[in-house]
Amino acid sequence: MNKKVTLKQIARELDVSISTVSKALKNSKEISEDTREKVQAFAKLYNYKPNNIALSLKNRKTKTIGVIIPEIVHHFFSKVIRGIELYANNKGYNVIVGLSNESFDKEVINMDMLANGSIDGFILSISKETLLQQDYHHFNETINQGMPIVMFDRVVKEINCDKVVVDDFKGAKIAVEKLIENKCKNIALITTKDYVNVGRYRTQGYISALEEYNIMPQPNLILKVDDESLTEYNLVSLENEIKDLFMGNPEIDGVFAVNEIYAITAMKIARKLGKEIPDDIQVIGFTDGVLSKHAIPGLTTVSQHGQRIGEKAAELLIERIENEYFTDNFQTVVVETELIERESTK
Amino acid sequence: MNKKVTLKQIARELDVSISTVSKALKNSKEISEDTREKVQAFAKLYNYKPNNIALSLKNRKTKTIGVIIPEIVHHFFSKVIRGIELYANNKGYNVIVGLSNESFDKEVINMDMLANGSIDGFILSISKETLLQQDYHHFNETINQGMPIVMFDRVVKEINCDKVVVDDFKGAKIAVEKLIENKCKNIALITTKDYVNVGRYRTQGYISALEEYNIMPQPNLILKVDDESLTEYNLVSLENEIKDLFMGNPEIDGVFAVNEIYAITAMKIARKLGKEIPDDIQVIGFTDGVLSKHAIPGLTTVSQHGQRIGEKAAELLIERIENEYFTDNFQTVVVETELIERESTK
DNA sequence: TTTTAACACGAAAACGTTTTCGAAACATTT
DNA sequence: AAATGTTTCGAAAACGTTTTCGTGTTAAAA
Numbered sequence: 001m002n003k004k005v006t007l008k009q010i011a012r013e014l015d016v017s018i019s020t021v022s023k024a025l026k027n028s029k030e031i032s033e034d035t036r037e038k039v040q041a042f043a044k045l046y047n048y049k050p051n052n053i054a055l056s057l058k059n060r061k062t063k064t065i066g067v068i069i070p071e072i073v074h075h076f077f078s079k080v081i082r083g084i085e086l087y088a089n090n091k092g093y094n095v096i097v098g099l100s101n102e103s104f105d106k107e108v109i110n111m112d113m114l115a116n117g118s119i120d121g122f123i124l125s126i127s128k129e130t131l132l133q134q135d136y137h138h139f140n141e142t143i144n145q146g147m148p149i150v151m152f153d154r155v156v157k158e159i160n161c162d163k164v165v166v167d168d169f170k171g172a173k174i175a176v177e178k179l180i181e182n183k184c185k186n187i188a189l190i191t192t193k194d195y196v197n198v199g200r201y202r203t204q205g206y207i208s209a210l211e212e213y214n215i216m217p218q219p220n221l222i223l224k225v226d227d228e229s230l231t232e233y234n235l236v237s238l239e240n241e242i243k244d245l246f247m248g249n250p251e252i253d254g255v256f257a258v259n260e261i262y263a264i265t266a267m268k269i270a271r272k273l274g275k276e277i278p279d280d281i282q283v284i285g286f287t288d289g290v291l292s293k294h295a296i297p298g299l300t301t302v303s304q305h306g307q308r309i310g311e312k313a314a315e316l317l318i319e320r321i322e323n324e325y326f327t328d329n330f331q332t333v334v335v336e337t338e339l340i341e342r343e344s345t346k
Numbered sequence: 347m348n349k350k351v352t353l354k355q356i357a358r359e360l361d362v363s364i365s366t367v368s369k370a371l372k373n374s375k376e377i378s379e380d381t382r383e384k385v386q387a388f389a390k391l392y393n394y395k396p397n398n399i400a401l402s403l404k405n406r407k408t409k410t411i412g413v414i415i416p417e418i419v420h421h422f423f424s425k426v427i428r429g430i431e432l433y434a435n436n437k438g439y440n441v442i443v444g445l446s447n448e449s450f451d452k453e454v455i456n457m458d459m460l461a462n463g464s465i466d467g468f469i470l471s472i473s474k475e476t477l478l479q480q481d482y483h484h485f486n487e488t489i490n491q492g493m494p495i496v497m498f499d500r501v502v503k504e505i506n507c508d509k510v511v512v513d514d515f516k517g518a519k520i521a522v523e524k525l526i527e528n529k530c531k532n533i534a535l536i537t538t539k540d541y542v543n544v545g546r547y548r549t550q551g552y553i554s555a556l557e558e559y560n561i562m563p564q565p566n567l568i569l570k571v572d573d574e575s576l577t578e579y580n581l582v583s584l585e586n587e588i589k590d591l592f593m594g595n596p597e598i599d600g601v602f603a604v605n606e607i608y609a610i611t612a613m614k615i616a617r618k619l620g621k622e623i624p625d626d627i628q629v630i631g632f633t634d635g636v637l638s639k640h641a642i643p644g645l646t647t648v649s650q651h652g653q654r655i656g657e658k659a660a661e662l663l664i665e666r667i668e669n670e671y672f673t674d675n676f677q678t679v680v681v682e683t684e685l686i687e688r689e690s691t692k
Numbered sequence: 693t694t695t696t697a698a699c700a701c702g703a704a705a706a707c708g709t710t711t712t713c714g715a716a717a718c719a720t721t722t
Numbered sequence: 723a724a725a726t727g728t729t730t731c732g733a734a735a736a737c738g739t740t741t742t743c744g745t746g747t748t749a750a751a752a
Contacts, residue, residue, distance in 0.1 A: 001490060001491070001492050002490055002491055003491065003492055004462075004463075004491055004492075006737095006738060006739090007738065007739070008738075016701080016702085017701070017702045017703075018702090018703095018738090018739085018740095019701075019702060019703075019704090019740085019741080020700085020701060020702070022739070022740060022741085023701090023740090023741090026740090029699095030699080030700065030701075031700070031701075032699080032700060032701085035700080035701085047487075049458075049461075049462045050462065050738080050739065050740095051462055051463040051737090051738050051739070052462045052463040052464045053399060053402045053403045053408065053463040053464065053737085053738080053739095054403055054463070054707090054737075054738035054739040054740095055738080055739060055740085056399045056707090056739095057399045057400055057403050057706095057707045057708070057709095057737090057738080057739075058706075058707050058738080058739050058740060058741095059707085059739090059740085060707070062399065064442070064464075072418075072424045072427055072428050072431070073421065073424045073425050073428055074424075075419065075636075078418045078419045078420075078424050079419050081418055081443070082418050082419055082445065085418070085443065085444070085445050086445075089444075089445075089456075089459075092459075094442050094444070094459060094460065094464065095442065095443055095444075096410070096440050096441065096442050096443075097427070097431065097441055097442075097443045098431070098435075098440070098441075099428065099431050099432075099435075109435075110435075112395075113435075113438075113440060114440065115395075116350075116395045116396065116397055116398045117350075117397040117398045117399040117400070117708085118398045118399065118410075118440065141393075144347060144348050145347070145348055145349060145350055146347050146349055146350075261640070264640050265640075267642075268640075268642055271642070289636075290421075290635075290636060290637055291636055291637065291640055294607070294610050294611075294614075294637055294641070295640070295642075296613075296614055296617070296641075296642060352707095352708060352709090353708065353709070353710095354708075354709095362731080362732085363731070363732045363733075364708090364709085364710095364732090365710085365711080365731075365732060365733080365734090366730085366731060366732070368709070368710060368711085369710090369711090369731090372710090375729095376729085376730065376731075377730070377731075378729075378730060378731090381730085381731085396708080396709070397707090397708050397709070399707085399708080399709095400707075400708035400709040400710095400737090401708080401709060401710085402709095402737090403707090403708080403709075403736095403737045403738070403739095404708080404709050404710060404711095404736075404737050405709090405710085405737085406737070463738085
């Protein structure tokens with residue numbers, strides 16, 4: 001077993017000092033060409049690579065960034081991670097991933113684990129529980145210790161940091177306008193409870209589009225899904241809520257849903273009730289994941305460009321890290337959405 | 347800005363030595379109760395947390411594990427990561443993620459970045475390109491340097507390490523047997539080219555099931571998809587290949603596909619050709635992702651239990667790390683598959 | 693020949709910990 | 723009073739780097 005070789009070992013073997021070896025490997029002019037070649041040859045032979053941990057300690061920089069997301073088995077978040085990885089790697093940074101699993105406690109624990117020297121900065125999206133409790137002390141504390149944070153998607157204005165967000169309002173509005181232009185007269189909204197900002201903004205976009213066209217929003221056409229009882233493996237409660245929506249309002253001829261699952265499920269229920277898509281009901285979702293693309297019929301949807309969000313977040317963070325002015329002029333970058341039209345609309 | 351406080355600062359402030367502070371914080375009996383309390387109070391006040399990098403350097407243990415996968419925007423891989431994270435976090439380990447993007451070079455670069463002290467061990471799944479080139483020197487070198495590796499899913503027998511695999515053969519066989527028992531007489535197979543082992547084993551399972559029932563495998567019913575031209579955004583070549591399969595062999599009444607996309611696409615094409623599912627054609631896929639669950643009709647599929655694979659891999663790795671006998675008696679753990687029946691079979 | 697400059701290298705500090713060992717201060721036993 | 727034991731603490735080494743500064747040697751200039 002060839003244990004990793006260190007400067008000290010090379011130095012001893014070649015009968016020079018550690019400093020000489022270090023300098024020789026960096027091609028310092030201080031060292032004679034003779035010794036330089038000797039050292040470099042030896043180092044290459046034994047495949048010397050400087051120890052990252054020692055470098056981190058010396059430089060007080062780890063060249064790694066911490067990412068904390070609520071969930072990884074999720075098309076949007078994994079795309080964001082891909083974007084972060086891509087950009088970070090190009091800049092020579094590594095990425096540590098932590099999952100909060102939508103729990104406040106796990107979010108705090110994860111941040112604690114990483115905030116003690118392991119990383120140079122955070123990229124994160126807030127867990128639902130934290131959003132509910134509105135307890136942001138852990139974010140403020142880390143920022144206060146001089147560690148930069150970039151938030152994405154689920155952000156909160158109380159926190160002073162760079163942010164990368166989707167224009168949920170506009171994305172939703174454009175989608176609903178599309179439905180209106182496609183002659184939908186009674187457009188239902190399937191959304192989440194209000195505490196997740198993202199859902200709230202999308203709801204506002206829906207309302208705004210209707211008002212733009214002088215259509216009175218109908219409360220009975222708005223379904224706020226109770227996702228407490230909703231698990232990855234149990235969709236029946238969702239199905240029942242949507243079924244009730246359709247049965248109670250047979251006039252519905254358009255649906256805007258704030259995520260893929262709701263949209264797909266709406267299509268499924270509609271067809272069970274004998275409605276044709278897009279002839280009887282047109283549907284638009286949010287998030288361009290695998291479901292939208294492979295649904296039958298293909299789901300028209302609002303794409304958030306997750307990867308671009310990740311790249312941008314990484315860019316902002318690394319910029320802060322390398323230019324140590326993390327005190328003010330924080331920016332909020334808005335990544336535009338895009339309506340991807342498929343067969344669920346006319 | 348409250349920069350992080352160190353032992354040295356506490357020591358200076360309290361006019362004791364660094365050693366005393368360190369011991370006091372660890373409740374060492376060496377230190378008088380007086381000073382212990384004083385130090386602890388001060389440390390708490392300033393929210394002292396030991397610097398992880400310094401600890402890593404001292405202990406020559408980083409308490410983090412590196413994961414390298416070909417792709418993260420992928421249901422199976424993200425489930426595996428979730429499993430790894432879950433187990434690792436419980437044991438106090440962090441997880442660094444690297445993406446090879448199916449490229450040999452990126453795989454090597456990623457491993458190099460991490461192998462120099464940043465992590466204590468690797469969990470990885472080999473990229474397609476590496477599988478093609480059959481160049482495994484980077485794995486052997488890291489193992490040789492005393493860094494343990496656990497491989498999962500896409501493994502290769504030439505490498506001496508712990509492995510966690512799915513019983514692809516058995517999973518496929520059971521699926522095809524199910525089709526046979528459901529009275530399918532002409533079962534097609536949609537698979538990948540042979541160099542990805544996983545695809546090969548599934549193909550063998552298909553053949554074996556047929557032979558078990560004395561059915562002669564028909565070469566024209568086996569479609570090896572050319573995924574060169576296949577991208578995330580371009581499925582037409584796949585669709586055409588499958589269409590040709592169905593048109594050329596109208597007797598097909600069952601399909602076993604080695605992944606979700608192939609299966610879903612097969613259902614889609616079949617229906618376009620006027621076939622009813624499951625009445626005219628029954629379909630079974632591999633991998634229990636969102637697509638299978640939300641497809642209409644729901645896709646019967648072979649679940650691989652990605653999360654369990656991740657947990658098991660993390661368990662094996664941490665076991666090796668903490669018991670430093672990474673020299674022999676490597677095990678290969680097989681995680682059983684499970685046939686999840688939905689509406690695409692009778 | 694003496695002074696100065698250039699060259700080649702090493703010692704040591706620093707990053708933040710933990711831990712071993714030695715030693716002062718005090719208390720207890722003979 | 724002397725010997726021994728206990729308590730409480732600090733110095734220093736170690737982990738693996740980089741970098742500053744000092745110094746001895748040699749070559750060039752006066």
